[in-house]
Amino acid sequence: MITSEEGFRRNLAAEAEIRQLRNTVTSMREQLEAVKFSEQQKIQLAIATANEDAAQLRNTISSMREQMEAMRAAEQQKTQQAIAGAAEEIAQLKAMTQILRSEIERQKAKHEDAVQEIQAASRNELKQLQLTIVELRARLEREHGDGR
DSSP, X not given: OOXXXXXXXXXXXXXXXXXXXXXXXXXXXXXXXXXXXXXXXXHHHHHHHHXXXXXXXXXXXXXXXXXXXXXXXXXXXXXHHHHHHHHHHHHHHHHHHHHHHHHHHHHHHHHHHHHHHHHHHHXXXXXXXXXXXXXXXXXXXXXXXXXX
16 A cells, blocks of 8 residues: 555655656747747748849849840941931932033033034035135136136
8 A cells, every 4th residue: 555655755756757847848849949930030031032132133134134225225326327327328429420410411412512513613614615616616717718
């Protein structure tokens, strides 16, 4: 049989064991909460780092997009300037061509006028020579008579 003292000791031992188990559970719970808190901090830090990286990448992409748009605009401007320059040069060449055509036509008309004047002068001279020949023949015939 168990004496009351032995029962009391057993009760004390059981209470001590229960207290020790409670302290162990409390300690383990505190350790678990500390580990959980540490893991949450690591996760939050990882999320914050990922968000920073994502923001940096978005900024980099935005900057590169702006640079690309600026380059595209500069190329379009260069192309438009080249087209405008070419159009201006074409207009100048057309104007020069027209001036040269007009000059050629003027020179051609002047040349034709000069040829006509020379031809008219030649015809006049030929007529004068023919008249001179007729007159000289008539003189010769008068002076020499009908020298047959």
